[in-house]
Amino acid sequence: MNMQKLRLSVIVILVLLVFVLIVQNQEVVVTNVFMWRLSMPRFVLLGVAFFAGGLAGYLVGRGTRLGSGGSD
Numbered sequence: 001m002n003m004q005k006l007r008l009s010v011i012v013i014l015v016l017l018v019f020v021l022i023v024q025n026q027e028v029v030v031t032n033v034f035m036w037r038l039s040m041p042r043f044v045l046l047g048v049a050f051f052a053g054g055l056a057g058y059l060v061g062r063g064t065r066l067g068s069g070g071s072d
Contacts, residue, residue, distance in 0.1 A: 021046070 025042035032038075 022043045028039055029042050030039050
């Protein structure tokens with residue numbers, strides 16, 4: 001029961017932090033990617049960057065674990 005309260009508290013805090021992040025970063029920013037000009041709200045750009053970084057970290061970690069089982 002105590003672990004469930006802790007989990008719920010962490011989830012509520014994370015949801016509130018995400019809400020504050022979205023509210024504070026609603027202005028539109030222009031980003032140049034190679035030859036394209038992308039206009040999007042700043043919180044979307046932050047979300048895409050966060051997701052890309054998490055995916056890259058996951059893939060690098062996954063590749064390291066798969067390669068560590070072989071013989072040297």
